[in-house]
Amino acid sequence: xxxxxxxxxxxxxxxxxxxxxxxxxxxxxxxxxxxxxxxxxxxxxxxxxxxxxxxxxxxxxxxxxxxxxxxxxxxxxxxxxxxxxxxxxxxxxxxxxxxxxxxxxxxxxxxxxxxxxxxxxxxxxxxxxxxxxxxxxxxxxxxxxxxxxxxxxxxxxxxxxxxxxxxxxxx
Amino acid sequence: xxxxxxxxxxxxxxxxxxxxxxxxxxxxxxxxxxxxxxxxxxxxxxxxxxxxxxxxxxxxxxxxxxxxxxxxxxxxxxxxxxxxxxxxxxxxxxxxxxxxxxxxxxxxxxxxxxxxxxxxxxxxxxxxxxxxxxxxxxxxxxxxxxxxxxxxxxxxxxxxxxxxxxxxxxxxxxxxxxxxxxxxxxxxxxxxxxxxxxxxxxx
Numbered sequence: 001x002x003x004x005x006x007x008x009x010x011x012x013x014x015x016x017x018x019x020x021x022x023x024x025x026x027x028x029x030x031x032x033x034x035x036x037x038x039x040x041x042x043x044x045x046x047x048x049x050x051x052x053x054x055x056x057x058x059x060x061x062x063x064x065x066x067x068x069x070x071x072x073x074x075x076x077x078x079x080x081x082x083x084x085x086x087x088x089x090x091x092x093x094x095x096x097x098x099x100x101x102x103x104x105x106x107x108x109x110x111x112x113x114x115x116x117x118x119x120x121x122x123x124x125x126x127x128x129x130x131x132x133x134x135x136x137x138x139x140x141x142x143x144x145x146x147x148x149x150x151x152x153x154x155x156x157x158x159x160x161x162x163x164x165x166x167x168x169x170x171x
Numbered sequence: 172x173x174x175x176x177x178x179x180x181x182x183x184x185x186x187x188x189x190x191x192x193x194x195x196x197x198x199x200x201x202x203x204x205x206x207x208x209x210x211x212x213x214x215x216x217x218x219x220x221x222x223x224x225x226x227x228x229x230x231x232x233x234x235x236x237x238x239x240x241x242x243x244x245x246x247x248x249x250x251x252x253x254x255x256x257x258x259x260x261x262x263x264x265x266x267x268x269x270x271x272x273x274x275x276x277x278x279x280x281x282x283x284x285x286x287x288x289x290x291x292x293x294x295x296x297x298x299x300x301x302x303x304x305x306x307x308x309x310x311x312x313x314x315x316x317x318x319x320x321x322x323x324x325x326x327x328x329x330x331x332x333x334x335x336x337x338x339x340x341x342x343x344x345x346x347x348x349x350x351x352x353x354x355x356x357x358x359x360x361x362x363x364x365x366x367x368x369x370x371x372x373x374x
Contacts, residue, residue, distance in 0.1 A: 032208040
């Protein structure tokens with residue numbers, strides 16, 4: 001370890017050579033003037049560019065986008081993963097449509113209106129008979145809130161509705 | 172980390188505290204910002220120059236860093252000193268630049284100053300420890316810069332900030348946004364690498 005330290009000492013001394021590298025004489029005399037005049041020019045020309053605004057508000061996003069600039073392979077991988085994600089979401093969306101259709105078909109009154117077994121299964125026994133006026137009551141939150149009939153179709157509870165007419169009164 | 176001591180530059184025209192200058196610059200006082208630039212221009216430039224080994228690149232990045240700092244002054248919360256915050260901007264700009272430049276090194280080295288040959292450490296190093304005793308300082312400078320450019324950016328940054336600029340581990344950790352242990356391990360690894368690259372110049 002001491003030998004290593006000694007070698008590091010030699011290296012540190014060698015690195016001191018860097019301290020003697022200096023810019024051309026007078027370089028710093030104008031440096032701040034150049035900075036200030038560039039700031040003034042920027043103020044005169046107006047607001048910051050979109051990139052500068054983005055860099056000020058969301059530097060993490062700018063850093064993220066810079067990865068793509070420096071590593072083209074990464075953007076390829078990112079685009080591929082996005083495509084895969086899109087395909088998977090389409091496939092799963094179709095599957096979920098199919099499964100929901102299957103669920104609705106079980107409670108669809110047009111197919112099972114005459115069959116009281118479905119309502120009897122999905123609704124509590126006491127409520128099913130007395131309170132399911134147009135709405136099937138069930139603990140199933142999705143399937144049970146479907147109307148038992150369509151608005152304009154034949155309803156088993158047709159007696160609850162009055163027929164409307166546009167004919168003037170007295171006719 | 173302890174609160175940084177107020178920085179007053181005895182050579183500055185006004186001798187104002189750093190905090191007061193920052194407050195005035197935030198209100199759009201360009202004279203105050205000019206003074207801040209003058210205060211830190213040499214250190215910021217030197218750090219960038221030692222990272223890039225190119226005077227023109229260092230000039231552009233240093234100016235950009237100061238301009239970016241001015242534009243972002245309103246977001247400066249004062250959690251760290253202005254100096255550390257400015258350094259962080261310069262370091263990030265430099266590392267981003269180097270990532271884009273990637274493997275396209277072209278030297279534009281500054282000249283060595285007149286004091287180089289009077290530096291006892293360097294004289295001793297060349298006359299006593301270097302096997303190639305006839306090596307010139309300019310050649311040694313070139314080899315040293317080549318060796319530094321072989322290091323990764325974070326390792327080079329730690330060596331530059333610590334061994335060339337004399338910053339403490341704490342300051343480097345704050346500037347680079349990592350913990351002190353990381354700074355120490357990077358420094359050790361970077362020195363080992365440099366030692367290997369410069370073996371023929373270090374006995």
